[in-house]
Amino acid sequence: MGLVEWLKSQVVCSLLIGYVFLGSGLLVNLLQLCTLPVWWFNKQLARTINCRLAYCISSQGVALLDWWSGTKCTLYTDPKMFPLYGAENAIVVLNHNFEIDFVCGWSFCERFGVLGSSKVLVKKELAYVPVIGLMWYFLEIVFCKRKWEEDRIKVRQSLQNLRDYPENFWFLLFCEGTRFTPEKHRISMEVADKKGLPHLKHHLLPRTKGFWVTVQNLRGSVAAVYDATLNFRNNETPTLLGLLRGKKYHADLYVRRIPLESIPEGEAECAAWLHKLYQEKDGFQEQYIQTGRYPGPIVNIQRRPGPLLIWLCWWALVLYPLGVVLVSMLNSGSTVTILASVAICSAASYLFFRWMIGKTEISKSSGYGIKGEKNS
Ligand SMILES: CC/C=C\C/C=C\C/C=C\C/C=C\C/C=C\C/C=C\CCC(=O)SCCNC(=O)CCNC(=O)[C@H](O)C(C)(C)COP(=O)(O)OP(=O)(O)OC[C@H]1O[C@@H](n2cnc3c(N)ncnc32)[C@H](O)[C@@H]1OP(=O)(O)O
Ligand SMILES: CCCCCCCCCCCCCCCC(=O)OC[C@@H](O)COP(=O)(O)O
Numbered sequence: 001m002g003l004v005e006w007l008k009s010q011v012v013c014s015l016l017i018g019y020v021f022l023g024s025g026l027l028v029n030l031l032q033l034c035t036l037p038v039w040w041f042n043k044q045l046a047r048t049i050n051c052r053l054a055y056c057i058s059s060q061g062v063a064l065l066d067w068w069s070g071t072k073c074t075l076y077t078d079p080k081m082f083p084l085y086g087a088e089n090a091i092v093v094l095n096h097n098f099e100i101d102f103v104c105g106w107s108f109c110e111r112f113g114v115l116g117s118s119k120v121l122v123k124k125e126l127a128y129v130p131v132i133g134l135m136w137y138f139l140e141i142v143f144c145k146r147k148w149e150e151d152r153i154k155v156r157q158s159l160q161n162l163r164d165y166p167e168n169f170w171f172l173l174f175c176e177g178t179r180f181t182p183e184k185h186r187i188s189m190e191v192a193d194k195k196g197l198p199h200l201k202h203h204l205l206p207r208t209k210g211f212w213v214t215v216q217n218l219r220g221s222v223a224a225v226y227d228a229t230l231n232f233r234n235n236e237t238p239t240l241l242g243l244l245r246g247k248k249y250h251a252d253l254y255v256r257r258i259p260l261e262s263i264p265e266g267e268a269e270c271a272a273w274l275h276k277l278y279q280e281k282d283g284f285q286e287q288y289i290q291t292g293r294y295p296g297p298i299v300n301i302q303r304r305p306g307p308l309l310i311w312l313c314w315w316a317l318v319l320y321p322l323g324v325v326l327v328s329m330l331n332s333g334s335t336v337t338i339l340a341s342v343a344i345c346s347a348a349s350y351l352f353f354r355w356m357i358g359k360t361e362i363s364k365s366s367g368y369g370i371k372g373e374k375n376s
Contacts (some may be wrong), residue, residue: 008068008246017068017244018353020311021060023318025131028053032138044166049137051116051167056310057135061103062110063311065151068304068335069243073251074106075301076294081257086112088223089169091214091260093274095203095229095281096174100238104230104251105172113299117167121155121174121210123366127196129359130352146177146368148209155210159217164343171222173214175206178370179362184369197275202285204369206278208241208271215263215270225263227256227277229284229294232328237261240360254284 007013032053038046055320065071077085094101096236102120109115124143127133136143142158144151162169178184180203190197197205214224232238233250264270284294284301329338358364 014244015350019349020314020316020318024314025057028056029134042231047166052133054139054165055116058106058115059307059310062107063307064243065103065107067308069246070248076124076254076296076298077299079299082299089221090224090226091222092170092172092226092228093175096176097180099362100240101230113231114170117169119169120172155213156217163221175211176204179365180204200278200282202282203278206274208274209273212267213272222260224260225258229254229281231288
């Protein structure tokens with residue numbers, strides 16, 4: 001391990017990254033709250049401002065992935081479709097096996113210029129995560145309780161609201177509804193048996209209602225579904241903690257563009273279409289595992305410097321006051337007081353950031369998809 005790698009792996013670096021993320025995030029949240037009056041007289045302007053503000057938060061995840069850890073993201077897709085990515089609204093259907101799949105999603109959004117406006121059908125519990133929750137609220141992200149009877153009206157309404165969104169967006173759907181675990185897989189295959197559906201080897205049985213209601217409500221304002229399959233080289237199971245410690249991974253994403261017109265309108269037909277899509281996705285996963293690559297050609301798309309520049313600005317802006325406080329403490333306080341204050345503040349921010357990271361960990365995944373267990 002070289003000196004730079006060793007430095008990156010030190011807990012103090014993770015602490016500083018967490019501190020910058022929380023400090024800048026809370027500041028952006030405050031600015032987002034200040035946009036509230038703008039919504040009354042110019043909704044589209046308020047939305048555009050909030051896309052830019054959200055970019056200032058989520059681009060830090062991209063900087064962490066692309067620049068700090070140096071993780072490579074390779075895109076397999078039809079080069080003819082390439083010019084459309086980022087130039088149209090799309091629904092993205094992605095497998096849900098990895099703890100950092102959302103960071104890779106952000107990275108691809110950034111490369112195609114839709115990071116600030118990207119959307120997702122997300123579980124309600126994440127609305128209460130500091131920084132991210134409020135950011136998503138102002139981005140009009142669609143929250144669900146994963147209880148269809150309670151969700152159906154709210155989800156439909158939230159989707160309808162997006163029809164006149166002023167920026168191009170990708171709407172991400174993890175149709176499996178929860179992260180893959182062997183137990184959830186076994187149970188979902190029992191459901192597949194009951195429904196007379198073929199077994200999937202690498203995916204949970206997809207939930208179809210969210211997909212159907214999204215297609216139905218965004219038809220006319222979204223041009224296509226991007227069927228996306230993500231994997232990591234060398235059988236890696238990447239983690240956010242790994243990224244924070246500077247560990248480099250290599251993500252491979254296979255994307256197929258499917259025009260929205262080709263998706264059936266009726267609920268049952270749409271559900272059958274999605275089940276077929278997941279059987280195909282399962283085939284791509286199998287091919288990746290066997291051969292280390294996907295069927296399509298590779299399209300080169302480089303990381304961009306924007307997230308790094310913004311991150312550096314945040315470091316300067318957020319660490320400066322911390323430095324001033326430390327220096328004034330050194331000048332005035334007793335050594336014991338200084339050491340105690342530094343230890344308490346470091347421990348508090350470490351625990352807080354560690355709790356947030358816990359939200360991404362599959363070992364702490366919800367009981368959703370396991371019979372009789374609650375969703376959260
Ligand atoms: C060029 C580059 C292209 C792409 C780049 C890639 C990506 C970039 C894109 C965007 C990035 C943007 C943002 C990323 C940032 C952050 C995202 C982070 C993560 C958040 C993700 C989540 O929170 S996932 C959880 C929430 N989302 C979902 O759950 C979506 C899927 N779920 C649904 O659609 C559900 O239907 C529902 C939630 C709408 C409702 O759920 P509910 O459970 O109430 O109802 P269901 O109808 O689904 O369930 C009942 C039926 O299911 C059957 N059943 C029962 N048990 C199981 C089981 N274990 N498995 C499967 N099915 C089961 C049951 O029999 C019922 O069947 P019926 O036939 O009777 O309906
Ligand atoms: C520079 C540092 C940038 C780091 C940013 C990351 C901050 C962490 C904030 C937590 C964001 C939470 C996103 C979690 C995404 C996720 O993967 O959710 C899981 C759900 O789909 C399904 O949940 P489950 O049923 O529990 O499997």
